[in-house]
Amino acid sequence: MERQKRFFLEENAIPRQWYNIVADMKTKPLPMLNPVTKKPMTLDDMTPIFNRACSEQELNTTDAWIDIPEQVYEMYKNYRSTPLVRAYGLEKALGTPAHIYFKNESVSPIGSHKLNSALAQAYYCKQEGVTNITTETGAGQWGAALSYAARAFGLELAVFMVKVSYEQKPYRRSIMQTFGAQVIASPSMSTKVGRKILTETPNYRGSLGTAISEAVELAMQTPNCKYVLGSVLNHVTLHQTIIGLEAEKQMEMAGEYPDVVIGCFGGGSNFGGISFPFMRHTIIDGKDTKFIAAEPASCPKLTRGVFQYDFGDEAGLTPMMPMFTLGHDFAPAHIHAGGLRYHGAGTIVSQLIKDGYMEGMDIPQLESFQAATLFAQSEGIIPAPESAHAIAATIREALKAKEEGVQKNILFCLSGHGLIDMTAYDQYNAGDLTNYDLPQEVIDQNVAKLEKLV
Numbered sequence: 001m002e003r004q005k006r007f008f009l010e011e012n013a014i015p016r017q018w019y020n021i022v023a024d025m026k027t028k029p030l031p032m033l034n035p036v037t038k039k040p041m042t043l044d045d046m047t048p049i050f051n052r053a054c055s056e057q058e059l060n061t062t063d064a065w066i067d068i069p070e071q072v073y074e075m076y077k078n079y080r081s082t083p084l085v086r087a088y089g090l091e092k093a094l095g096t097p098a099h100i101y102f103k104n105e106s107v108s109p110i111g112s113h114k115l116n117s118a119l120a121q122a123y124y125c126k127q128e129g130v131t132n133i134t135t136e137t138g139a140g141q142w143g144a145a146l147s148y149a150a151r152a153f154g155l156e157l158a159v160f161m162v163k164v165s166y167e168q169k170p171y172r173r174s175i176m177q178t179f180g181a182q183v184i185a186s187p188s189m190s191t192k193v194g195r196k197i198l199t200e201t202p203n204y205r206g207s208l209g210t211a212i213s214e215a216v217e218l219a220m221q222t223p224n225c226k227y228v229l230g231s232v233l234n235h236v237t238l239h240q241t242i243i244g245l246e247a248e249k250q251m252e253m254a255g256e257y258p259d260v261v262i263g264c265f266g267g268g269s270n271f272g273g274i275s276f277p278f279m280r281h282t283i284i285d286g287k288d289t290k291f292i293a294a295e296p297a298s299c300p301k302l303t304r305g306v307f308q309y310d311f312g313d314e315a316g317l318t319p320m321m322p323m324f325t326l327g328h329d330f331a332p333a334h335i336h337a338g339g340l341r342y343h344g345a346g347t348i349v350s351q352l353i354k355d356g357y358m359e360g361m362d363i364p365q366l367e368s369f370q371a372a373t374l375f376a377q378s379e380g381i382i383p384a385p386e387s388a389h390a391i392a393a394t395i396r397e398a399l400k401a402k403e404e405g406v407q408k409n410i411l412f413c414l415s416g417h418g419l420i421d422m423t424a425y426d427q428y429n430a431g432d433l434t435n436y437d438l439p440q441e442v443i444d445q446n447v448a449k450l451e452k453l454v
Contacts, residue, residue, distance in 0.1 A: 140172025240273025302360025
């Protein structure tokens, strides 16, 4: 393994504010709609489901900078700043003139970037006097982070974990239970939504859309309970911008600025977290930076989806969002990157794609594991299957720089480690993993069901 060069911030240099890119966007995202009235969501519409502070952040289109609460900031300092690393080993393995940097969010206590928003949302719920919270989780990284945060703030947590991941990733389930959370495989018999789905499709192994429906239903039926979300919505991405704000300062320490910024993409939290602070310079100052969201080829909402109002969940309990979507009842393939198996993109990312500020890139499952293996062998870190998509996109860009004979600075977010995903690596090494081809007619059938509101 080649030597690594790491950049850390001094404690007093850790950002004290999150960045709200909506305030600087030339074209604001269309509003979310009340699923019943089809009118723009108001604060009163949101607070029965979400805590008030996060609801205010969700609807804030004017303030570019939002203060990080002091108690959250103090907890951030337990693991932040996370290192920015120059990946000399990967550069050498690829023989590329590109300079590759990665922001290593895997060093958080639960091994991923998800804690950045989990601590904030748990804090706001506690401040409001909430006692119980519910959520969904795909691969289990969000569930693990929120379980830790809930325990830190004395909240009771119920996690609906997508059934295929519940079975594929038992140790993530164990982590959540160790922190004191109740973990339910979704779809379940615990909710009306789950019972309906299991009655109609007994062998259905779940999706994030289904798990969200169950979590929202339980939150609405439980006294003093709020629903807490791990991605997609604006306020979640807001909390994650501490990643890119740190990276911006660390790239200055390295004496370089990224030509390309890359993040894996499920709902958009880590992609927005790493990219939005840099994208503001593109929007405001005209900086020429390429932004790539790396998604699974089996769940390609950014590259093959349609822009339309859609629900964030399968049962239609959430607000309707203007998004690139495959349809809220889309059933994604059972790939190991469980955190990326989501049918839609957040409203901010969807608008940014429409406006040409960023692009999606499809990554087949086998290519992602090939990239992950090369990264592990050259940098000594086994990445999460989700993060492997960002690594694969990085490798594509680095090899393109090699072909063109140009030096580029590439920055990607290593959103989490894969030390609890070794079953997936076992299957890859044994040759038991496959790619999944998604027929266009499946997409067409799903999106044809959507109510045409734009």
